[in-house]
Amino acid sequence: MLSNTKDLDLGRISIYDLNTDNIELSLSDIQLKKFTGYDDEHLKRLKYLFQQITGPNKDTLDMNHFESAARSMCHSLTESSEAHHLAEILFQAYDKNTSGSIDFSEMIDFVWTVVDAPxxxxxxxxxxxxxxxxxxxxxxxxxxxxxxxxxxxxxxxxxxxxxxxxxxxxxxxxxxxxxxxxxxxxxxxxxxxxxxxxxxxxxxxxxxxxxxxxxxxxxxxxxxxx
Structure with missing residues (x-):
């Protein structure tokens, strides 16, 4: 299980080994399938990871947790001396509703664009x-x-x-x-x-x-x- 710390490493987790039986997708979550091509099970896995990062009773990522997740998924950030600055730029770019945090839909937008899209x-x-x-x-x-x-x-x-x-x-x-x-x-x-x-x-x-x-x-x- 991922810890609720800045130093968490998604790269150590096999996403296919996660138990998603207790994860429910909302209507807005299901709409993400059209945009990404993800199926229900993959969205549940991503939502499970997202909830592990946010911690209990939270449904958004702050800048520190977003940066940790982004570094784990995008190795070019880790290699760059400008990694923290780049993470801030990405955070601002994908905080589409300018709330000061990243919700699940915004995080999926980032994951799809930077990791999984053609x-x-x-x-x-x-x-x-x-x-x-x-x-x-x-x-x-x-x-x-x-x-x-x-x-x-x-x-x-x-x-x-x-x-x-x-x-x-x-x-x-x-x-x-x-x-x-x-x-x-x-x-x-x-x-x-x-x-x-x-x-x-x-x-x-x-x-x-x-x-x-x-x-x-x-x-x-x-x-x-x-």
């Missing part, structure tokens, strides 16, 4: 969560975006030629500087098409397809809540 939707979903008010990513926010999704943005055959692997935070900062320079240092940031074009070397239509697929999921989820 690669294209992870990219689009995290971009959507981190984007500025103008729909773009500033230089600092792009660095944060790439640190979290580092494995998805390792260089391949791009129009920029052979590029150095993104192994450290410093590698990412240097590459982001190069990326902004490539697009003439736009003061208002970069959009998803530009980011994918530069780092993945694919056509803009791919980025548009990613955003279309993700937005369709979000819209379907919102309709179900009404």
């Amino acid at each position: 690669r294209e939707e992870q990219i689009a979903g995290l971009y959507q969560a981190l984007q500025e008010s103008n729909g773009k990513l500033s230089k600092n926010r792009l660095i944060e975006f790439l640190i979290i999704l580092k494995e998805d943005f390792q260089p391949k055959n791009t129009k920029q030629g052979q590029l150095k692997s993104l192994k450290t935070d410093e590698d990412i900062r240097n590459r982001v500087d190069e990326c902004f320079s490539y697009f003439n240092n736009p003061f208002d940031g970069l959009n998803l098409n530009q980011i994918i074009e530069y780092f993945l070397g694919v056509k803009d239509s791919f980025a548009n397809n990613v955003k279309t697929r993700w937005n369709a999921r979000v819209q379907r989820r919102h309709k179900k809540k009404k």
Whole structure:
């Protein structure tokens, strides 16, 4: 069983060994199936873990407990010297109702986007969560975006030629500087098409397809809540 401490480690728990007989799913929990593709049993397992983290008589995560859970599920956070700052950014991004805490629905949104979604939707979903008010990513926010999704943005055959692997935070900062320079240092940031074009070397239509697929999921989820 997970302890109610900042140092809990979800990685030590086999989710398939959990006893979920006493876990009940609410109507809002069941609606998450449409959004994520999770079945009832998997949602019960995730809800069990969530309740173990929150502790008795609580139904939301504070920042410390969210950070512990995020570090356990996203190893790029653990590897980064900016892990605490990144966890704060993610906490703010997924606290959709700005309550100052993360409820079960918001946590599932995070788990699906960062851990379980197909690669294209992870990219689009995290971009959507981190984007500025103008729909773009500033230089600092792009660095944060790439640190979290580092494995998805390792260089391949791009129009920029052979590029150095993104192994450290410093590698990412240097590459982001190069990326902004490539697009003439736009003061208002970069959009998803530009980011994918530069780092993945694919056509803009791919980025548009990613955003279309993700937005369709979000819209379907919102309709179900009404």
